[in-house]
Amino acid sequence: MGALDAMAGPAREAARALAVTSSEAKDAALAAMAAALEAEAQAVLEANAADVDAAHHEQAPAAVVDRLTLDLERIEAMAEGLRTLMALPDPVGEVLEERTLPNGLHLRKVRVPLGVIGVIYEGRPNVTVDAAGLALKAGSAVVLRGSRIAERSNAALVAILDRSGTGAGLPQSAVQAVPPTRESARDMMAARGILDLLIPRGGNDLIQTVVTESVVPVVETGIGNCHVYVDASADLGKALDILVNAKVQRPGVCNAAESFLVHADVAEEFLPKAVAALQEHGVEILGDERVRAAGRGVGVATDQDHRTEFLDLRISGRVVGSLDEAIDHVNAYGSGHTEAIVTEDPAAADRFTAAVDAAAVMVNASTRFTDGGEMGMGAEMGISTQKLHARGPMGLPELTSYKWIVRGDGQIRA
Amino acid sequence: MGALDAMAGPAREAARALAVTSSEAKDAALAAMAAALEAEAQAVLEANAADVDAAHHEQAPAAVVDRLTLDLERIEAMAEGLRTLMALPDPVGEVLEERTLPNGLHLRKVRVPLGVIGVIYEGRPNVTVDAAGLALKAGSAVVLRGSRIAERSNAALVAILDRSGTGAGLPQSAVQAVPPTRESARDMMAARGILDLLIPRGGNDLIQTVVTESVVPVVETGIGNCHVYVDASADLGKALDILVNAKVQRPGVCNAAESFLVHADVAEEFLPKAVAALQEHGVEILGDERVRAAGRGVGVATDQDHRTEFLDLRISGRVVGSLDEAIDHVNAYGSGHTEAIVTEDPAAADRFTAAVDAAAVMVNASTRFTDGGEMGMGAEMGISTQKLHARGPMGLPELTSYKWIVRGDGQIRA
Numbered sequence: 010m011g012a013l014d015a016m017a018g019p020a021r022e023a024a025r026a027l028a029v030t031s032s033e034a035k036d037a038a039l040a041a042m043a044a045a046l047e048a049e050a051q052a053v054l055e056a057n058a059a060d061v062d063a064a065h066h067e068q069a070p071a072a073v074v075d076r077l078t079l080d081l082e083r084i085e086a087m088a089e090g091l092r093t094l095m096a097l098p099d100p101v102g103e104v105l106e107e108r109t110l111p112n113g114l115h116l117r118k119v120r121v122p123l124g125v126i127g128v129i130y131e132g133r134p135n136v137t138v139d140a141a142g143l144a145l146k147a148g149s150a151v152v153l154r155g156s157r158i159a160e161r162s163n164a165a166l167v168a169i170l171d172r173s174g175t176g177a178g179l180p181q182s183a184v185q186a187v188p189p190t191r192e193s194a195r196d197m198m199a200a201r202g203i204l205d206l207l208i209p210r211g212g213n214d215l216i217q218t219v220v221t222e223s224v225v226p227v228v229e230t231g232i233g234n235c236h237v238y239v240d241a242s243a244d245l246g247k248a249l250d251i252l253v254n255a256k257v258q259r260p261g262v263c264n265a266a267e268s269f270l271v272h273a274d275v276a277e278e279f280l281p282k283a284v285a286a287l288q289e290h291g292v293e294i295l296g297d298e299r300v301r302a303a304g305r306g307v308g309v310a311t312d313q314d315h316r317t318e319f320l321d322l323r324i325s326g327r328v329v330g331s332l333d334e335a336i337d338h339v340n341a342y343g344s345g346h347t348e349a350i351v352t353e354d355p356a357a358a359d360r361f362t363a364a365v366d367a368a369a370v371m372v373n374a375s376t377r378f379t380d381g382g383e384m385g386m387g388a389e390m391g392i393s394t395q396k397l398h399a400r401g402p403m404g405l406p407e408l409t410s411y412k413w414i415v416r417g418d419g420q421i422r423a
Numbered sequence: 424m425g426a427l428d429a430m431a432g433p434a435r436e437a438a439r440a441l442a443v444t445s446s447e448a449k450d451a452a453l454a455a456m457a458a459a460l461e462a463e464a465q466a467v468l469e470a471n472a473a474d475v476d477a478a479h480h481e482q483a484p485a486a487v488v489d490r491l492t493l494d495l496e497r498i499e500a501m502a503e504g505l506r507t508l509m510a511l512p513d514p515v516g517e518v519l520e521e522r523t524l525p526n527g528l529h530l531r532k533v534r535v536p537l538g539v540i541g542v543i544y545e546g547r548p549n550v551t552v553d554a555a556g557l558a559l560k561a562g563s564a565v566v567l568r569g570s571r572i573a574e575r576s577n578a579a580l581v582a583i584l585d586r587s588g589t590g591a592g593l594p595q596s597a598v599q600a601v602p603p604t605r606e607s608a609r610d611m612m613a614a615r616g617i618l619d620l621l622i623p624r625g626g627n628d629l630i631q632t633v634v635t636e637s638v639v640p641v642v643e644t645g646i647g648n649c650h651v652y653v654d655a656s657a658d659l660g661k662a663l664d665i666l667v668n669a670k671v672q673r674p675g676v677c678n679a680a681e682s683f684l685v686h687a688d689v690a691e692e693f694l695p696k697a698v699a700a701l702q703e704h705g706v707e708i709l710g711d712e713r714v715r716a717a718g719r720g721v722g723v724a725t726d727q728d729h730r731t732e733f734l735d736l737r738i739s740g741r742v743v744g745s746l747d748e749a750i751d752h753v754n755a756y757g758s759g760h761t762e763a764i765v766t767e768d769p770a771a772a773d774r775f776t777a778a779v780d781a782a783a784v785m786v787n788a789s790t791r792f793t794d795g796g797e798m799g800m801g802a803e804m805g806i807s808t809q810k811l812h813a814r815g816p817m818g819l820p821e822l823t824s825y826k827w828i829v830r831g832d833g834q835i836r837a
Contacts, residue, residue: 025754025778025780028777028778028780029777029778108799110797110798110799114788114792116798116799121780123810123811124780124810201634201635205810205811206810206811220615220638221615221638224634224635226640226641226809226810226811227640228811244833246833247832247833250833250835251833251835254835254836255835258835258836340439358830362828363442363443364439364442364443366439366442366538366826367826368826368827369826369827369828369829370826370827370828370829371829371830371831372828372829372830372831373830373831373832373833373834374528374829374830374831374833374834374835375834375835375836377835377836378528378829378831378834378836379827379829383524383836384524384530384827384829385522385524385530395640396537396538396619396620396640396824397537397619397620397640397642397811397812397824398811398812400824400825400826400827401826401827410810410811410814411814412780412781412782412783412784412814412815413782413783413784413793413798413814413815414776414783414784414786415783415784415785415786415788415792415793415798416772416785416786416787416788417785417786417787417788417792418661418787419658419660419661419664419665419787419788420787420788420789420792421664421665421668421669421672421788421789421791422668422672422673422789422791422792422797
């Protein structure tokens with residue numbers, strides 16, 4: 010266990026106490042944490058400035074430094090995130106099923122906390138606060154393992170969350186962090202019986218490592234090779250708006266589009282407009298012969314391009330001969346995150362939504378809507394692209410388990 | 424991939440076809456399979472006789488041979504199992520949540536099949552039929568890896584299921600079996616992207632191997648170190664009936680009791696009756712000092728005994744000073760399967776059900792009721808003792824995933 014040695018017992022004990030902590034007490038703790046983050050923002054900013062200095066010194070990429078850098082506004086947003094959680098219903102205790110059997114046994118399937126949730130994440134300090142808040146509201150203790158690049162920022166944040174949380178009555182050790190070493194990540198992946206769930210939040214390499222090496226149950230989050238398919242019967246005005254929005258509104262996130270498919274029947278009309286509109290937004294386009302013929306400066310799309318989550322102003326595109334060809338392409342190249350069809354044909358929409366194997370399938374809407382906040386779930390720990398346990402945005406209910414409570418009057422089996 | 428090489432593509436293709444197969448077609452296939460099992464019972468019995476001969480030759484334990492041996496009645500029971508599934512509602516297509524967002528997007532969370540389910544199991548040929556039937560009704564293809572000891576029996580059963588299923592319109596390769604080699608088990612545990620779920624059904628060693636080595640998502644089933652706790656306020660008549668039933672009604676299964684705890688206030692009255700009743704049923708008792716004082720022939724219970732799933736006419740017992748001591752013991756030694764309290768005190772029942780961390784918590788009922796059939800779920804693939812995805816009996820809904828279907832009219836994100 011190594012880095013977790015000293016934390017395992019306290020985390021399990023905190024989980025037992027949290028499991029029977031009232032909603033009011035949890036919300037009061039979230040409020041205290043939010044207030045403490047604001048009151049002690051200066052300490053966080055100082056720690057963060059040291060991280061940012063070190064990152065500059067190491068010549069970290071600008072995007073990495075940007076994600077790392079905090080200001081008062083970003084700290085305020087973390088505090089607001091905790092207050093948003095307060096307003097959400099407590100998932101713990103919800104009765105999911107209830108029935109009385111012919112033999113008089115009364116069954117209730119009741120939502121309960123998972124226990125201890127581990128999160129391994131990259132250089133965004135806000136994940137420290139988001140993940141801790143979500144886990145606590147869902148009744149679980151949390152063990153955080155952030156990035157080395159954000160070590161001082163995370164330590165400052167965890168100290169504030171821990172102190173203000175326990176000050177407001179949460180059990181000791183409800184929020185803990187392991188040092189950001191290679192060893193600590195391995196320890197978490199080996200912590201079967203200590204962690205009930207391990208969530209990797211970050212890039213493909215991190216997720217693949219955790220998914221293949223962890224003996225703790227994992228929920229895989231985040232890789233989105235999302236497609237927009239423009240059907241023969243599409244309203245091409247909607248199609249253009251959706252494609253551009255899905256690609257450019259925030260290209261660095263998992264629900265951005267990375268590829269488009271156009272039915273041959275509308276390719277001649279749609280492609281020149283699409284190429285022009287995307288290029289106007291600075292998007293580099295890689296396409297097949299017909300896409301390349303639709304405008305200047307379109308590159309050749311390789312098979313590898315079709316498999317790539319660019320997370321950038323780049324997109325691959327091709328023309329398909331039929332709805333089924335589009336479905337086959339999406340199922341072969343997609344990552345099971347979000348896939349969109351633009352069509353005015355209800356039968357095509359039904360076929361696409363039934364046959365495409367993804368967490369979310371959109372009809373005439375941008376792929377960018379696969380998001381806990383946008384979907385009315387209030388907050389999310391990430392977007393699951395696996396089929397077990399939870400699929401799509403993971404809000405509070407998705408961070409829980411359940412138990413069966415069976416009440417009888419002396420029943421025995423015959 | 425090895426043994427799975429040739430099966431992977433056909434299994435994925437079968438899964439895609441099954442996902443859009445109607446309930447009627449699936450039920451018709453189950454009926455055809457049941458009829459074929461009965462019609463071709465002789466071929467199964469012959470294959471089974473060869474397996475049983477070989478098992479005798481290898482001097483396999485009597486209990487193993489008993490689980491392996493088929494007769495017409497057992498084959499009839501397999502066919503009846505398939506017919507039971509026909510009568511259960513199809514989980515696929517169920518709308519789990521539905522809402523319209525302020526921006527007009529219409530969200531539906533719809534139950535969908537998992538895809539391809541792998542099952543690794545020990546020497547009970549009936550699991551071949553049960554697992555195939557459950558997976559198919561839940562819309563998934565199945566890859567089976569049975570025990571070497573049942574190789575001929577399983578091959579005969581899979582041939583019948585495959586032939587009759589495809590004859591009734593199921594896709595090719597919906598039911599496949601890999602040879603029962605060490606390599607094939609490893610191949611299944613490595614088959615990420617081919618299998619969507621891997622279920623080990625069998626003893627502790629098998630489950631631990633699969634849980635720690637598989638990179639395919641696993642649902643852990645089966646280990647039951649179940650307790651019966653007799654509270655200070657218990658009706659001691661009910662307590663005696665429940666304890667005896669939980670231990671002796673079928674000692675070789677996971678929901679049988681392996682341990683009992685008695686509150687000190689009722690120990691003097693309860694223990695002599697309990698020891699006598701258990702011994703009358705041939706149960707060997709291992710206990711602490713007070714349990715040993717309650718009757719002749721009670722052995723010493725070690726810490727290891729308290730951790731052991733005996734699966735036999737043996738039980739460990741001890742006296743506890745309080746409800747909380749009972750809860751702590753259960754949470755420390757239990758396997759998270761089923762825990763029972765016998766009490767007439769509602770507050771004690773509430774505290775026990777809230778604080779005990781198990782798939783099922785029973786109040787005044789035998790632990791033996793944790794069972795898909797008994798709990799009204801109709802059939803089960805096994806009993807999950809993990810907290811992710813499914814907990815307790817895994818029926819048809821627990822063998823599915825879901826997707827979000829979002830319908831709009833051109834919505835984009837601002």
